[in-house]
Amino acid sequence: MEKTDHGLRPRRTGGPTVYLAGDSTVASRPIHEKPSFGWGSHLGAELNTLVTCRRVERGLPPLTVPVCNLAQGGASTESFRESGLWGELLRLVHIDDIVLIQFGHNDAKHEHLAADGQYRSNLGCFVDEVEAAGATPILCTPVARRVWDGATLTDTHGRYPQVVRELATERSLSLIDLHAMTHALYERLGPEGSVEYFTHRAPSTQFPDGLRDDSHSSFLGSRTIAEYVADAIVDGVMATADSTADATGPVTGGTRTVDSITGSTIRQLTHGRAHSVHGYYDLPPWSRTDGRIAFSRHRGSSDGEICVMRPDGSDLTVVARSAAMTANDGAMPQWSADGARLYFRDVDERGPLVATVDMATGGVDSLPGDLRMMRPGHDELVYFTDRARHDDETVRRTKATSGVVIRSFTDVEERTLATVQDALDIHPRRAEIADWHLYIKHTKWSPDGQQLMFVFTNEKFYDTKFAELPRVKDLYSVNADGSDLRRLGEFGNHPSWHPDGRRLLANAEFGDRPGYSLVLIDARTGERELATDAIGGHGHPSFSPDGRWIVVDHVIASEGMATLNLVDTADHSVRELVEVAVTDHSHRGTHLHPVWSHDSRSILFASDATGYSQLCVVDI
Incomplete structure (x- = not known):
């Protein structure tokens, strides 16, 4: 990968590139924020494992699908554009690329970015601009938080996930419902079992007061979400790769x-x-x-x-x-x-x-x-x-x-x-x-x-x-x-x-x-x-x-x-x-x-x- 001002410039490989626009739950986190991880940190490994396996099974040579993660901690649909990150994504994106968009955690903190108002409008503009570039937008609902009321998992996102679902239906867009997936996962695990999917730490030198973060995923949590996303997009990635990548030189096994x-x-x-x-x-x-x-x-x-x-x-x-x-x-x-x-x-x-x-x-x-x-x-x-x-x-x-x-x-x-x-x-x-x-x-x-x-x-x-x-x-x-x-x-x-x-x-x-x-x-x-x-x-x-x-x-x-x-x-x-x-x-x-x-x-x-x-x- 070559460096850009804000992230990584993917090296073109003949197939599609996957771009990520989102907040900290998606972002590749800086070292001082570990042990929390955004699911985008793992998507490249998970997706390329699936792509390689599928292509080898069909007698095709391996193909690396670049994943360019431009997500940023604290970003909303508004600040992501104002920071220049959205503009950079549009400069990088090519025809047949794929753009995953997940916001909502930080939009909900701002009154003027209401779910049925500016939030919906901003997402719609993102979709228009990706489609104008010849790429494919995929909307993702925000991942769930781990907030329990006794034995009941509380939904903290209000209308934001539903607005994403409605927009996907109205525009005939692909949807990855991460809110439904993670909410169901944490409910199944229960209050205790879900802890290891988030960044909880006992008091230590690094964390004198301990750490209890029920918004950001642990390594296990972020990787589990990345596996789900990879499963959801691999067919589309494979279809695009088949039409654009050089498939000469079939392989017989490894x-x-x-x-x-x-x-x-x-x-x-x-x-x-x-x-x-x-x-x-x-x-x-x-x-x-x-x-x-x-x-x-x-x-x-x-x-x-x-x-x-x-x-x-x-x-x-x-x-x-x-x-x-x-x-x-x-x-x-x-x-x-x-x-x-x-x-x-x-x-x-x-x-x-x-x-x-x-x-x-x-x-x-x-x-x-x-x-x-x-x-x-x-x-x-x-x-x-x-x-x-x-x-x-x-x-x-x-x-x-x-x-x-x-x-x-x-x-x-x-x-x-x-x-x-x-x-x-x-x-x-x-x-x-x-x-x-x-x-x-x-x-x-x-x-x-x-x-x-x-x-x-x-x-x-x-x-x-x-x-x-x-x-x-x-x-x-x-x-x-x-x-x-x-x-x-x-x-x-x-x-x-x-x-x-x-x-x-x-x-x-x-x-x-x-x-x-x-x-x-x-x-x-x-x-x-x-x-x-x-x-x-x-x-x-x-x-x-x-x-x-x-x-x-x-x-x-x-x-x-x-x-x-x-x-x-x-x-x-x-x-x-x-x-x-x-x-x-x-x-x-x-x-x-x-x-x-x-x-x-x-x-x-x-x-x-x-x-x-x-x-x-x-x-x-």
């Missing part, structure tokens, strides 16, 4: 963009308003037999879909549903070695399940149990007793029964490979930590399926809560038959196997190097060596299957950005592969989780740069 920083080509395989996530950075989503990609798709809840698509993002098919989704990992779908079945997590009223899909027949079956990783080359899985399903006291007292569990699909019996107590018995601090809240996580098979690693810890949930410090966090290895349990020592985070199956890669302290480094740990002896001194230890590092490369993600959440970095293990050089925006890098949001393809030629990662987690691939 879309391609070039990273402006690194020059890498990124293929975005998924689109739309659902969150698409793969399993984890150590679980390649590609089938070894035909390259199809398995992934989870959800809308922020525990219910979602298990999907399969071709490597280019085409032929996306929903093959099953799961009620055991998590934000970062979905239901962790994994292929059988022969590509004939998909395994994934599920749950019902009886407890956790491991479900399977027969890819030939579409039949779904399930067994009681959990899923972390399928054993390479075997119809067998490993998981760990989930501490989240037990209260604190149960975690502390069930060390002899909690641990690493193996299940074979040819034998319904489970067997425990190692327990928390087994790990405790060989720990050098066993006397000190004997009564602590300890648990096991991150059970991972070696590439040949002959060994397991796991993490023995009390971190995050119990270390500070019960003053069990210094914390316990150690790596262990054990053979697939349960023999030769070994403690490999303390480490930092995110361990994975080296392709040789003899060593582990982890973020850990090393010598006098500051912070964490990328450290290789011998799975038999615990001896350590530096994997590379070219980059620090952070993110979710992993070796390519051929051992040539290490990929490391580095997230700077405070800056809203992340990079994928490629380390050459031959000369220890580092190349930045991708730089992407980050919306919510949390365990309730999206982690990149870069994962290697089986042939070491591609890396898949999840990106929420659009506001929704999408699966992307970059080639080496």
Whole structure:
């Protein structure tokens, strides 16, 4: 975008531009006014997500629809013209563009701008001038406020919304009734449930007296309204784009963009308003037999879909549903070695399940149990007793029964490979930590399926809560038959196997190097060596299957950005592969989780740069 005196000058793309005229409930708010947001702040992302999805489904190349938000806090139909903003909009607008108009909050504060008087007249003039420019005006009623009288939501706008409706009918104009939509939404949520849609804050340094604003939307509220507006206008935008945009160069699946920083080509395989996530950075989503990609798709809840698509993002098919989704990992779908079945997590009223899909027949079956990783080359899985399903006291007292569990699909019996107590018995601090809240996580098979690693810890949930410090966090290895349990020592985070199956890669302290480094740990002896001194230890590092490369993600959440970095293990050089925006890098949001393809030629990662987690691939 190029700067103008009052806002942004949209770069023409061949399709329409959407312009916004309105007040603070629409405006992109200045930083000192956050955490309130106008819905116009999100409309570009929401609308372009829908447009891209629609065009890709029809075999057309992506098209960016610029959204130029000229709305201003405090504006009325009168002051918006007097400030010069309306004149600027008319100078920018072209034939076939779309202009959304929403006023009323501030007009109601001025006696001479009465709903059936000057307010109606001003809106009518706006419509005349947009139509004279060859563009399409769309009227929006003002969004509702959150004002409750007991259990009744009060309408504070009087005649203003109805005047907009009447004018739209009289002039045969498109109408987006945001007042009706938001009023119904807040009524359904109730006095308490509607709070998170507005800017309420407890007393703090930033807001010494707290904040209670029932006119301006929070991030959630403004984004919800923007989704509704995008739904309302996408058909018109698509129709205009079809008639004006260059539709040459059909695509077969995902879309391609070039990273402006690194020059890498990124293929975005998924689109739309659902969150698409793969399993984890150590679980390649590609089938070894035909390259199809398995992934989870959800809308922020525990219910979602298990999907399969071709490597280019085409032929996306929903093959099953799961009620055991998590934000970062979905239901962790994994292929059988022969590509004939998909395994994934599920749950019902009886407890956790491991479900399977027969890819030939579409039949779904399930067994009681959990899923972390399928054993390479075997119809067998490993998981760990989930501490989240037990209260604190149960975690502390069930060390002899909690641990690493193996299940074979040819034998319904489970067997425990190692327990928390087994790990405790060989720990050098066993006397000190004997009564602590300890648990096991991150059970991972070696590439040949002959060994397991796991993490023995009390971190995050119990270390500070019960003053069990210094914390316990150690790596262990054990053979697939349960023999030769070994403690490999303390480490930092995110361990994975080296392709040789003899060593582990982890973020850990090393010598006098500051912070964490990328450290290789011998799975038999615990001896350590530096994997590379070219980059620090952070993110979710992993070796390519051929051992040539290490990929490391580095997230700077405070800056809203992340990079994928490629380390050459031959000369220890580092190349930045991708730089992407980050919306919510949390365990309730999206982690990149870069994962290697089986042939070491591609890396898949999840990106929420659009506001929704999408699966992307970059080639080496």
